[in-house]
Amino acid sequence: DAKTTQPTSMDCAEGRAANLPCNHSTISGNEYVYWYRQIHSQGPQYIIHGLKNNETNEMASLIITEDRKSSTLILPHATLRDTAVYYCIVRKHNDMRFGAGTRLTVKP
């Protein structure tokens, strides 16, 4: 599975959009990009995934560059409850290879 690189931490003001970047320059054609988040003391929570096209659901939007070497998770209106560690994962096999993720802190 391709390796991912994410910033260690980010801050975002409450009500503003949170844009979380992820680099996956070695991604191969059949590997999906997944995003999960983990709020303190809880199990990870699925957010969104995509292959080539941009995706949107009730939680977030996923923007994947045309060359697929990077992606951005967008939380359109961040709330204090969005404070969590966000994991970007690239996978094609049965396992999810979590890295260290980005610690997003939403501030009032």
Next chain:
Amino acid sequence: ETGVTQSPTHLIKTRGQQVTLRCSSQSGHNTVSWYQQALGQGPQFIFQYYREEENGRGNFPPRFSGLQFPNYSSELNVNALELDDSALYLCASSLGQGVYEQYFGPGTRLTVT
């Protein structure tokens, strides 16, 4: 719809002992994956079970073993516990063995002394 549940919530064991952790998958899900999460790190994949068969394994020694039952619930067994096995053990269920949303339980916190 019942989510993923795990038991026990917390557990303290002594080095060299054996432990069994349990997971009930979300209703209708036939695939269970187990992860180990050390403090401050992301979850690490241990193995996956699909329809009662092991269906992929991470870089964990054979003393980590598992089982899936006909109702798709699962157990994780760890023999000869070591201090480094202290971690949060997470179970995730999904529908199918390929691409998929995985639904995680709250985890079991294992402390080995």
